[in-house]
Amino acid sequence: MSAKTKSILQRIGVAALALYIVFLLGPIAGFDVPDIWDHIKSNPLQLAQFLIIGISNGAIIAIIALGYTMVYGIIELINFAHGDVYMIGVFTSLTVLSLTGVLDSRDPIKIFFGVILALVIAIIFCAGLNATIERLAYRRLRNAPRLAPLISAIGMSFIIENLGLMWAGQSWLVPSFGTTGGASPKAFPDLLGRIFEINSWKLNLFEYFGVTSLRFTIKDLLVIILASGLMVGLRLFVQRTRLGKAMRATAQNRDAAKMLGIDIDWVITATFLIGGGLAGAAGLMAGLYNNTAFWFMGFRAGLNAFTAAVLGGIGNITGAMLGGFLIGLLAAFSDGYLSTRWTNAWVFATLVLILLFRPTGLLGEQVGQKA
Numbered sequence: 001m002s003a004k005t006k007s008i009l010q011r012i013g014v015a016a017l018a019l020y021i022v023f024l025l026g027p028i029a030g031f032d033v034p035d036i037w038d039h040i041k042s043n044p045l046q047l048a049q050f051l052i053i054g055i056s057n058g059a060i061i062a063i064i065a066l067g068y069t070m071v072y073g074i075i076e077l078i079n080f081a082h083g084d085v086y087m088i089g090v091f092t093s094l095t096v097l098s099l100t101g102v103l104d105s106r107d108p109i110k111i112f113f114g115v116i117l118a119l120v121i122a123i124i125f126c127a128g129l130n131a132t133i134e135r136l137a138y139r140r141l142r143n144a145p146r147l148a149p150l151i152s153a154i155g156m157s158f159i160i161e162n163l164g165l166m167w168a169g170q171s172w173l174v175p176s177f178g179t180t181g182g183a184s185p186k187a188f189p190d191l192l193g194r195i196f197e198i199n200s201w202k203l204n205l206f207e208y209f210g211v212t213s214l215r216f217t218i219k220d221l222l223v224i225i226l227a228s229g230l231m232v233g234l235r236l237f238v239q240r241t242r243l244g245k246a247m248r249a250t251a252q253n254r255d256a257a258k259m260l261g262i263d264i265d266w267v268i269t270a271t272f273l274i275g276g277g278l279a280g281a282a283g284l285m286a287g288l289y290n291n292t293a294f295w296f297m298g299f300r301a302g303l304n305a306f307t308a309a310v311l312g313g314i315g316n317i318t319g320a321m322l323g324g325f326l327i328g329l330l331a332a333f334s335d336g337y338l339s340t341r342w343t344n345a346w347v348f349a350t351l352v353l354i355l356l357f358r359p360t361g362l363l364g365e366q367v368g369q370k371a
Contacts, residue, residue: 058328064282082305083300102115108195123280166182167295219289312326
């Protein structure tokens with residue numbers, strides 16, 4: 001028996017054992033297949049509703065995951081502070097909307113331009129923050145043992161989380177944050193819903209077809225369109241622009257790219273700028289969609305986005321997109337049919353099962369050790 005065949009059989013055995021444990025202990029965690037099937041048969045539209053929720057949240061996760069996978073593809077570093085940059089994007093958006101008076105406005109034109117302004121400022125601010133993190137915490141550690149930049153990334157995550165906690169507590173700066181303290185969740189008003197209600201447009205797009213029990217709002221549509229546009233735009237940018245080609249060359253072989261005249265420092269900085277900008281855009285989208293802001297929200301979002309990047313194939317842009325949508329769907333179905341308390345467990349159990357057969361992720365490729 002060849003070593004490859006033996007390895008495959010071992011993986012099948014481990015997967016079979018894992019599935020046995022899942023079906024043995026599953027009912028405790030809400031994984032009761034007959035009960036789930038009965039729910040689906042009795043209310044099939046609910047399945048479609050969870051699908052919509054999963055795709056919408058998955059689009060936001062995918063945007064955050066792109067930042068993880070781009071940085072890892074260039075310098076093989078897991079930027080654990082990336083999720084917290086996304087959290088800063090949420091608070092930046094809420095701050096801009098509050099200071100411009102949009103939060104209390106009923107004027108759809110003012111709300112529209114306020115949201116656009118918040119999006120631009122959140123992208124610029126988070127891009128600059130991410131590039132600053134790279135300059136201060138990572139650049140001097142590029143040639144250090146891998147444990148050093150990893151610890152530095154975790155430290156930056158804690159620093160940014162506490163900055164977010166301080167920011168959320170500044171009621172004198174942002175009236176919308178209230179006076180309940182920085183640790184309390186802050187309401188992010190449903191501005192998109194307000195625009196369409198003012199214009200008497202139906203929020204539930206399926207109402208046009210007489211389906212009132214299935215809710216697919218313009219808010220869902222805009223989040224999916226914006227996220228998809230950003231993902232496709234990034235893909236085209238990396239494939240067709242000069243800087244994108246420099247990024248791919250740097251990811252392939254940093255030393256060879258440097259000998260060919262590519263400014264490695266600028267390429268890496270640009271990667272962090274783009275990743276931070278995407279996190280800022282995701283922050284505004286998440287605020288408008290989920291209508292909440294919390295100083296610790298970056299940890300959960302970062303964990304999901306990192307999982308999505310690994311699931312799709314770390315370093316692969318298309319894989320990060322696919323992983324984000326899969327995580328969103330898994331979480332939505334788990335929350336709906338299983339148990340919210342066990343959602344993270346089911347997501348990571350699925351990740352483990354997939355990595356047993358695809359150690360490099362769904363779209364990842366096995367590559368040799370870089371020089």
